[in-house]
Amino acid sequence: MYYKVRSFVIKGSTVVDLDIEVTISSRGIPRVEVTGVKGGECVKSIRKIRTAFSNSGLEFPNKKMNVNVYPAGLISDLADIEFPISMSILLVHSGSVSGTSDLFYGGVDSAGYLVPSVKTIFMDDGWASGRIGRLFIPDKSYYFNEKKNDLNVYKLSSLGDAAKFFIKGNGMTLIESQSLSHSYVPEIRGGAGCFCNVLGNARAKRALTISISGHHNILMLGPSGTGKSLLAEKSARMFPAGTTKDVVEILKAGVLCGLPVENVVTTPFRRPHISVSEGSLIGSPRMPGEATLGHKGILFLDEMHLFRPKVLNSLKTVIDLKKIEFHNEGVPVSYPADFLLIGAANNCMCGLLGAEDRQCKCNGKDINTYNMRMNASLLERFDILTYVSGSSLEASRLKNGEECHATCPVREQIGKAVSIQRNRLAHLGISYNSGIPYNSINRICNLEGDASSLLEMTVSRYGLSTRAVHRILAVSRTIADLENASEISAAHLAEAVQYRVKNDKP
Amino acid sequence: MINAAPSDIVVFPSCGGPVKGLPENLYVRGTLPTGFSEKGLGIVGSRRISPYGIRVLRELFYFLKDTELIVVSGFTAGTDSYAHEFALGAGCITVAVMPCGCDIVHPSTNKELYKRIVRGGGAVVSEFEDGFKPRKWTYPKRNRIIAALSKVLLVVEASLNSGSMITAYFASKYGRKIFSVPGDIYTERSAGTNKLAAEGAEIYLSPGQLMNEMGINKEETRRNGTTAADDDRESRILSVLKEKSPDFDDLSSETGIPGPVLNKIIVEMMLKNLIFEKGGVYYVL
Numbered sequence: 024m025y026y027k028v029r030s031f032v033i034k035g036s037t038v039v040d041l042d043i044e045v046t047i048s049s050r051g052i053p054r055v056e057v058t059g060v061k062g063g064e065c066v067k068s069i070r071k072i073r074t075a076f077s078n079s080g081l082e083f084p085n086k087k088m089n090v091n092v093y094p095a096g097l098i099s100d101l102a103d104i105e106f107p108i109s110m111s112i113l114l115v116h117s118g119s120v121s122g123t124s125d126l127f128y129g130g131v132d133s134a135g136y137l138v139p140s141v142k143t144i145f146m147d148d149g150w151a152s153g154r155i156g157r158l159f160i161p162d163k164s165y166y167f168n169e170k171k172n173d174l175n176v177y178k179l180s181s182l183g184d185a186a187k188f189f190i191k192g193n194g195m196t197l198i199e200s201q202s203l204s205h206s207y208v209p210e211i212r213g214g215a216g217c218f219c220n221v222l223g224n225a226r227a228k229r230a231l232t233i234s235i236s237g238h239h240n241i242l243m244l245g246p247s248g249t250g251k252s253l254l255a256e257k258s259a260r261m262f263p264a265g266t267t268k269d270v271v272e273i274l275k276a277g278v279l280c281g282l283p284v285e286n287v288v289t290t291p292f293r294r295p296h297i298s299v300s301e302g303s304l305i306g307s308p309r310m311p312g313e314a315t316l317g318h319k320g321i322l323f324l325d326e327m328h329l330f331r332p333k334v335l336n337s338l339k340t341v342i343d344l345k346k347i348e349f350h351n352e353g354v355p356v357s358y359p360a361d362f363l364l365i366g367a368a369n370n371c372m373c374g375l376l377g378a379e380d381r382q383c384k385c386n387g388k389d390i391n392t393y394n395m396r397m398n399a400s401l402l403e404r405f406d407i408l409t410y411v412s413g414s415s416l417e418a419s420r421l422k423n424g425e426e427c428h429a430t431c432p433v434r435e436q437i438g439k440a441v442s443i444q445r446n447r448l449a450h451l452g453i454s455y456n457s458g459i460p461y462n463s464i465n466r467i468c469n470l471e472g473d474a475s476s477l478l479e480m481t482v483s484r485y486g487l488s489t490r491a492v493h494r495i496l497a498v499s500r501t502i503a504d505l506e507n508a509s510e511i512s513a514a515h516l517a518e519a520v521q522y523r524v525k526n527d528k529p
Numbered sequence: 530m531i532n533a534a535p536s537d538i539v540v541f542p543s544c545g546g547p548v549k550g551l552p553e554n555l556y557v558r559g560t561l562p563t564g565f566s567e568k569g570l571g572i573v574g575s576r577r578i579s580p581y582g583i584r585v586l587r588e589l590f591y592f593l594k595d596t597e598l599i600v601v602s603g604f605t606a607g608t609d610s611y612a613h614e615f616a617l618g619a620g621c622i623t624v625a626v627m628p629c630g631c632d633i634v635h636p637s638t639n640k641e642l643y644k645r646i647v648r649g650g651g652a653v654v655s656e657f658e659d660g661f662k663p664r665k666w667t668y669p670k671r672n673r674i675i676a677a678l679s680k681v682l683l684v685v686e687a688s689l690n691s692g693s694m695i696t697a698y699f700a701s702k703y704g705r706k707i708f709s710v711p712g713d714i715y716t717e718r719s720a721g722t723n724k725l726a727a728e729g730a731e732i733y734l735s736p737g738q739l740m741n742e743m744g745i746n747k748e749e750t751r752r753n754g755t756t757a758a759d760d761d762r763e764s765r766i767l768s769v770l771k772e773k774s775p776d777f778d779d780l781s782s783e784t785g786i787p788g789p790v791l792n793k794i795i796v797e798m799m800l801k802n803l804i805f806e807k808g809g810v811y812y813v814l
Contacts, residue, residue: 226777229788244809370808377808387576387606391638410809412776480800514789517796521777 079135124156137161237501291320571679574608687721
């Protein structure tokens with residue numbers, strides 16, 4: 024007797040189809056043989072299924088059985104396909120004939136209950152489109168269906184229920200599930216704290232406001248102890264609330280990284296240490312890194328020059344592509360990495376260059392060597408460069424930082440600018456000005472008359488690259504959006520030019 | 530970086546009478562100009578040039594634009610590189626004297642500058658044969674050539690035991706006129722230049738002095754806030770910048786101009802070459 028069910032495994036963020044075939048022989052010593060699986064814990068899984076059967080009051084066939092997984096060698100343990108294996112054993116034993124287009128996914132515990140899975144988050148509309156039939160997954164599993172496909176999703180809580188529905192047919196009705204399981208919706212953080220109570224540094228705060236509003240990568244330079252790290256940490260709280268789509272993406276990234284879903288927050292803030300390796304920052308074919316953990320949030324690199332040069336260089340393509348792609352055993356693996364990069368660094372090794380009252384003792388060669396650690400092509404990927412001087416003048420004048428109480432005006436400003444951008448850019452599939460593609464930049468960033476002459480003068484004075492011009496336009500678009508202006512004025516453009524990394528050689 | 534072709538060997542150019550202790554020949558890359566005794570302007574200073582030093586050089590070369598001076602310096606980082614850069618920008622011929630064979634670009638970070646010096650009609654010269662590596666003792670030897678090739682030597686910034694002081698010593702030995710840029714008496718990098726001034730070097734106060742000495746008849750009117758600024762706000766910015774070097778926030782609070790407006794004025798002033806920014810701090814030119 025032979026029965027086949029369809030299932031799948033989730034590798035990285037890719038859903039790979041599997042067939043599970045069970046054959047029961049009428050002769051031979053009773054035992055279960057598993058083929059098509061690399062090494063692993065198959066015997067224990069089968070033993071668990073057997074226990075689950077008896078605890079659910081079902082009969083486990085006492086015959087010689089072969090369980091084959093096709094394609095072979097794709098998986099190394101049965102953890103995620105215990106439910107489909109159980110179903111195929113159950114159905115073959117009851118004499119059903121295979122040939123339905125039912126899909127099963129999930130694990131089983133020894134009591135016979137199905138184990139909720141978070142990996143089902145990757146079975147999104149993209150995957151489901153073009154598929155027909157019924158999908159059975161454990162109850163409380165994450166599944167978000169916008170109902171743009173012909174797949175009917177059912178959530179089952181135990182093996183016993185499945186047996187009732189499929190074999191006994193005693194009128195049990197299944198509820199089609201469309202909404203995501205609420206236990207996994209991360210709490211939307213926000214409302215508390217802003218950077219308004221950080222002393223002084225009006226310029227840096229303004230630059231960060233622009234950076235957060237338009238998702239522009241920002242580099243803060245300044246002597247130590249001026250508040251760079253503090254400002255970066257507070258920025259996470261100023262982050263605009265994400266859309267439902269963003270929340271799903273953040274959740275996906277968290278699940279990919281093996282983060283417990285309860286720990287996923289809506290504004291990821293990652294601050295890797297300078298000793299981080301390429302593998303743990305960018306990721307490897309087997310495991311995503313900090314870049315993915317910071318997806319739709321902030322990746323903050325403090326003391327940026329001190330990271331390993333190799334790590335900094337590998338970051339460049341990630342910044343450009345907003346994702347990381349690998350191949351793992353023939354399966355393409357793609358990790359999302361659309362983060363806002365906030366860099367912070369001193370001006371020299373001792374950290375005092377640029378400080379008003381403390382003298383830096385580095386020599387010119389040391390400063391050159393230090394600056395060389397971050398090369399020009401990486402610097403160019405920062406849309407905004409700002410200096411944090413922690414001006415002593417400002418600090419002595421103010422005894423306390425101004426605390427925002429109920430509502431923070433800057434946060435409101437950011438919120439408005441973000442909604443303007445989302446409306447404008449929705450048809451391009453992006454939500455921030457930093458993502459405006461080259462071919463639409465001139466259409467979206469329309470300059471007033473004197474602004475375009477200012478841009479021409481700037482380009483010829485500083486010899487800016489095409490990329491630099493494109494980035495200046497994008498930043499000035501965000502500055503205009505913060506003021507709800509439809510056209511970019513010369514003042515907006517001038518501010519964007521000020522933030523640009525310029526090569527002002529004599 | 531080693532170039533394949535060997536350097537030319539030329540007789541040491543005449544520089545105002547026989548001077549003892551100089552080599553007979555020089556290795557040259559590029560075209561060695563003539564007339565050092567009339568047009569040679571040596572510029573030396575600290576490797577760690579301060580914004581003050583940059584400002585002095587910027588202003589000087591603003592007035593030296595399109596003069597036929599030969600700017601002689603030592604090619605190292607800091608003041609020397611700025612002197613070469615500004616000279617090229619002003620259309621002057623510039624000569625770099627190396628402490629090593631002139632096929633070696635030392636420091637290697639200046640390789641672009643090296644090419645531009647040669648392309649700009651200037652020369653890279655050395656008394657050492659190709660492939661000769663720089664040693665500690667080759668720097669003072671290099672400095673004596675800078676002194677010999679200059680009619681006037683300008684010392685921008687120097688600490689007490691620096692190479693610039695050695696150059697100044699040779700320059701006085703060869704009877705060259707030395708201009709020393711005075712500075713803060715408590716700063717290490719001005720200690721040498723102040724000492725030179727105390728010992729009788731000419732105190733450099735404006736480009737006009739140096740131009741007179743070099744025999745250039747060009748109107749020198751130092752630009753100040755009132756003449757160059759187009760409106761009231763620009764002159765307010767310039768008057769603050771003449772006193773000190775503030776960052777953006779300080780400039781905004783000192784002038785009382787709000788940030789968004791200030792941005793536009795600053796960029797326009799930068800484009801007009803009235804002010805410049807380095808490390809987030811603004812300086813007047």
